[in-house]
Amino acid sequence: xxxxxxxxxxxxxxxxxxxxxxxxxxxxxxxxxxxxxxxxxxxxxxxxxxxxxxxxxxxxxxxxxxxxxxxxxxxxxxxxxxxxxxxxxxxxxxxxxxxxxxxxxxxxxxxxxxxxxxxxxxxxxxxxxxxxxxxxxxxxxxxxxxxxxxxxxxxxxxxxxxxxxxxxxxxxxxxxxxxxxxxxxxxxxxxxxxxxxxxxxxxxxxxxxxxxxxxxxxxxxxxxxxxxxxxxxxxxxxxxxxxxxxxxxxxxxxxxxxxxxxxxxxxxxxxxxxxxxxxxxxxxxxxxxxxxxxxxxxxxxxxxxxxxxxxxxxxxxx
Amino acid sequence: xxxxxxxxxxxxxxxxxxxxxxxxxxxxxxxxxxxxxxxxxxxxxxxxxxxxxxxxxxxxxxxxxxxxxxxxxxxxxxxxxxxxxxxxxxxxxxxxxxxxxxxxxxxxxxxxxxxxxxxxxxxxxxxxxxxxxxxxxxxxxxxxxxxxxxxxxxxxxxxxxxxxxxxxxxxxxxxxxxxxxxxxxxxxxxxxxxxxxxxxxxxxxxxxxxxxxxxxxxxxxxxxxxxxxxxxxxxxxxxxxxxxxxxxxxxxxxxxxxxxxxxxxxxxxxxxxxxxxxxxxxxxxxxxxxxxxxxxxxxxxxxxxxxxxxxxxxxxxx
Numbered sequence: 326x327x328x329x330x331x332x333x334x335x336x337x338x339x340x341x342x343x344x345x346x347x348x349x350x351x352x353x354x355x356x357x358x359x360x361x362x363x364x365x366x367x368x369x370x371x372x373x374x375x376x377x378x379x380x381x382x383x384x385x386x387x388x389x390x391x392x393x394x395x396x397x398x399x400x401x402x403x404x405x406x407x408x409x410x411x412x413x414x415x416x417x418x419x420x421x422x423x424x425x426x427x428x429x430x431x432x433x434x435x436x437x438x439x440x441x442x443x444x445x446x447x448x449x450x451x452x453x454x455x456x457x458x459x460x461x462x463x464x465x466x467x468x469x470x471x472x473x474x475x476x477x478x479x480x481x482x483x484x485x486x487x488x489x490x491x492x493x494x495x496x497x498x499x500x501x502x503x504x505x506x507x508x509x510x511x512x513x514x515x516x517x518x519x520x521x522x523x524x525x526x527x528x529x530x531x532x533x534x535x536x537x538x539x540x541x542x543x544x545x546x547x548x549x550x551x552x553x554x555x556x557x558x559x560x561x562x563x564x565x566x567x568x569x570x571x572x573x574x575x576x577x578x579x580x581x582x583x584x585x586x587x588x589x590x591x592x593x594x595x596x597x598x599x600x601x602x603x604x605x606x607x608x609x610x611x612x613x614x615x616x617x618x619x620x621x622x623x624x625x626x627x628x629x630x631x632x633x634x635x636x637x638x639x640x641x642x643x
Numbered sequence: 644x645x646x647x648x649x650x651x652x653x654x655x656x657x658x659x660x661x662x663x664x665x666x667x668x669x670x671x672x673x674x675x676x677x678x679x680x681x682x683x684x685x686x687x688x689x690x691x692x693x694x695x696x697x698x699x700x701x702x703x704x705x706x707x708x709x710x711x712x713x714x715x716x717x718x719x720x721x722x723x724x725x726x727x728x729x730x731x732x733x734x735x736x737x738x739x740x741x742x743x744x745x746x747x748x749x750x751x752x753x754x755x756x757x758x759x760x761x762x763x764x765x766x767x768x769x770x771x772x773x774x775x776x777x778x779x780x781x782x783x784x785x786x787x788x789x790x791x792x793x794x795x796x797x798x799x800x801x802x803x804x805x806x807x808x809x810x811x812x813x814x815x816x817x818x819x820x821x822x823x824x825x826x827x828x829x830x831x832x833x834x835x836x837x838x839x840x841x842x843x844x845x846x847x848x849x850x851x852x853x854x855x856x857x858x859x860x861x862x863x864x865x866x867x868x869x870x871x872x873x874x875x876x877x878x879x880x881x882x883x884x885x886x887x888x889x890x891x892x893x894x895x896x897x898x899x900x901x902x903x904x905x906x907x908x909x910x911x912x913x914x915x916x917x918x919x920x921x922x923x924x925x926x927x928x929x930x931x932x933x934x935x936x937x938x939x940x941x942x943x944x945x946x947x948x949x950x951x952x953x954x955x956x957x958x959x960x961x
Contacts, residue, residue: 419877559737587905
């Protein structure tokens with residue numbers, strides 16, 4: 326099969342061995358996959374991952390149990406043991422023995438075929454196109470923010486970062502009716518937020534006052550974190566939505582002095598995400614800046630790091 | 644008056660101008676004061692503080708309203724406006740216009756006389772010695788931890804750091820009945836925790852497993868924070884009790900991946916602290932490693948940075 330692998334370097338392979346499904350797993354033929362910032366971090370050495378990259382995708386179940394055969398599916402990325410203390414306490418996404426699709430200990434979806442646990446699958450409703458379905462995983466991650474902070478109509482909230490994840494988080498928060506601002510550097514990306522009714526401010530035009538109840542950092546940079554500490558009110562919260570790739574020069578003095586709560590936030594509910602996409606509470610199509618045939622995956626990975634791009638999709642049907 | 648001042652350098656002055664009480668303030672004759680790690684940080688440039696150092700003390704009210712005249716008192720360190728949004732929302736310790744005794748915008752207590760708002764005063768019960776009363780401020784800071792995390796008998800908790808603050812936090816947490824360990828480097832300090840019935844472990848003998856519900860960092864160092872991220876379970880909490888003095892090489896990747904809550908924690912309730920000291924729920928006397936006449940304050944400041952010392956008290960009556 327074709328596959329984009331990360332060994333010492335990133336490599337496009339046209340003849341990678343086909344995966345074999347283990348017990349409880351099935352084989353999914355990938356139709357479309359999305360490139361995420363985490364993929365770019367992995368290439369830089371994050372998690373020391375080796376194998377096939379990719380964790381956002383939609384595909385058709387090719388072999389597995391009769392229940393799933395032929396279904397169009399998306400797939401949760403944490404593959405868990407269901408027996409450890411985390412699994413037994415309802416925190417399966419934090420399973421001690423987990424592998425994570427294309428991120429840790431398990432081949433991902435940048436390939437014609439991917440092997441996944443059946444219990445991780447969600448059927449995609451007909452109302453969603455493949456392009457929309459690819460976004461279920463990152464939209465779920467955006468929804469996780471709501472389970473970690475009680476947003477209400479009186480909440481003054483800011484999203485720092487108008488990239489892929491920032492624009493998804495902004496749409497999810499916007500639906501709560503909270504008083505929301507998105508801060509970014511790129512006019513085109515900020516205008517996408519504005520089209521969804523969210524106030525957008527260029528970082529250079531920001532009047533910084535520490536009066537926000539909650540700031541969601543979607544930059545994953547020390548500068549973004551620093552800005553968040555200057556925007557959030559004393560006793561407010563900062564939600565960290567982006568993976569920090571390595572040791573960072575982060576200053577925690579403000580966190581102590583202002584008694585800020587810093588909340589790490591990772592994967593979220595696929596059901597919430599699918600529902601939101603069906604209701605069009607989250608609109609993802611304007612965020613697709615390129616759809617690239619899989620053969621050009623190397624090119625697409627390079628482009629995904631450029632500021633002008635938002636989501637780049639890999640089309641495996643081509 | 645005599646005073647220990649920080650301008651470009653730390654300096655002992657035998658003839659500093661006496662302070663004058665403003666409206667609502669009174670003049671307190673300092674009897675005894677304690678040296679805190681924050682004082683050492685301030686000398687290194689934290690907060691760019693200039694003026695008389697010191698914020699832990701007990702004294703006698705020398706002039707002010709009749710209510711307070713002659714009373715033996717301790718004093719909350721945040722001097723607040725009572726009018727800003729923070730004050731009006733019940734978060735006066737985060738007052739936008741606050742000055743902080745010996746830390747920010749206001750002379751502190753390493754002097755014969757100190758000027759403080761009357762509303763910050765608490766009378767010291769006769770049951771407490773001056774030596775104990777000096778600890779009210781740091782014990783209050785330790786109590787703040789309880790208001791930020793719901794410790795119960797089933798909570799698995801760790802205090803990282805067996806210094807001045809760590810040993811106070813350990814005693815406060817111990818009283819909740821939680822399953823508690825203190826981690827440190829200094830055998831003598833760890834044995835003080837053990838004498839109070841708290842399990843103490845040398846950092847080199849630690850079997851590190853991410854299964855603690857809550858870890859309280861009392862080191863204020865990147866290494867302490869890093870250890871905390873490796874001890875806390877996924878979805879657990881890290882309470883930051885020590886001021887981080889500057890930009891630190893802190894890595895937040897684990898906070899995101901394990902969805903940890905990092906909770907900044909600063910000043911706490913003086914009433915809780917006074918009650919705890921009276922009940923002897925917190926025993927501070929074994930923590931006093933030196934009591935030094937005020938004339939030798941410079942020497943005492945140098946000693947306070949040495950690993951062998953815990954609390955050093957300055958005695959102004961000598």
